[in-house]
Structures are given as structure tokens and as C-alpha cells.
Amino acid sequence: MRQPLVAGNWKMHGSRAMARALSQAVVRGTAELDAIEVVLLPPYVLIPRVSEEVADSAVVLGAQNVATAREGAFTGEISAPMLREFGCRYALVGHSERRQLFGETDALVAKRALAALQEDLRPIVCVGETLAEREASETEDVVLRQLDAVLSAVPEAQLGQVVFAYEPVWAIGTGRTATPEQAQAVHALLRERLHRLGAEIGRRARILYGGSVKPGNAGELLAMPDIDGGLIGGASLVADDFLAICEQAALRRE
């Protein structure tokens, strides 16, 4: 059985005071939820603060991106060894905002995933189509192209460390969620592709859904057979909402 994972992507939100209060609330509220893995993805500068708050808990820390190199002349980038030193275990790569607003290509995303793995940082690889691509019936081509770019770069032995996330761009921050059936169809497609690399890889890979997940829709999404957790944006900034989603994910396991 795959352990459900709920990750809160804070995006570019927060302050030291907010990070402290929100992490404390998440630590307290998830203390009994040992069936699931809970990951917080604060902005880089808040990582040390969140790290202190989650230190004695099961809550895991991650970053929203990671550099392709270990060190060097890469102004504005943060490397995997730096993130590890500050307690991160995960890093998002290929979030649609990085792809769309900052021009990150499939090749760059694959390099970031590889750089993370080399430092024992688990990449959460995001894929997803835009509304125009969905309406042009290109969803399958787009998500498989994005997935294949990473699969072809990562050694098979390390694929078990990778988490995948399907985030349809049209559902992010819009209040418009994919229906559970729409999401399940893409998750099944991604899993089938992973399965081709090995039955065990397909069976064990965790594939999260993201895009306007809220307490009110999390249960039906997480009830789908190939949805193994959530990548939560807006609702992860509200402790009660995030905790309610974590509770729904814990039910999936039982």
C-alpha cells in the first residue's frame, strides 16, 4: 500500500510569524495522523524557521525548487546540499508556475530532479496541461511528454525516490477542480507509464493531485484508486483547511 502524502505548497506567501504559527498548528494537528506523510514547502527564506518548528515531529520539510548544480555562479538559485543542510527532504520540480512564468523547460526540470536525487532529496515532479491543451485534446501527450523527460534522465534504481504530482494548470488557484474522474484518468495514465518501467515501480509510485483542493472536495479526490495524496496551494495557508485535508487523506489509508 502506498502511504498517502499531503504537501502544502505555500508558494510566495508568509512571514516569520506566520510560518511559526502555521507550522506549529500543523505539527499539533497531525500528531496523531501517523498513517500519512505531511510535507511543508515554504519559501526558501522561511525554511530555517519551519525547520525549527517541525524538528521534533513527523512533519517533513521541503523546498519549492532546487538548482541543477551543487554550487557555483548561479545567482538566485539554491542547491540541493544547501536544502539538505537546512533539513529538507523533498523539493518540488517543474511546478507549472515555474514552467509558465519562468520558462522552465522539460529538460531543465529533468536536470533539477536528477540534482535533487544525487543529494538524497526527493523530487516531487509536477506535470499538467493548460486549458488550451485540454480543449485541444492534448492532455495525454503533454503530461506524458513532461513525465518522460524526467523518466529518461533518472536512473531506474532511483525512481522509487520520486513522487509525482498531476496539477492541471486550469485548476490551480482558480477554484475550478478537476472532477475525481478527470483526475483519476490522468493518474491512471501516468501510473501505466511508470508500470511499463517495472511492475514494482508502477505499483509503488505515489502520484499526488493538485489544483484547488479544499476540505470540501478532498475526500472524493482522495477516494480515487490512483490518487495517493494532495499538493495543496491556497488551502495549505489556512491551518484548519490543511488539517481537514490531512484527515481525509488519513481515512484513505484505513
Ligand SMILES: O=C(CO)COP(=O)(O)O
Ligand atoms: O499549485 C498548487 C499546489 O502546488 C495548487 O494550488 P491551489 O491549491 O491554490 O489551486
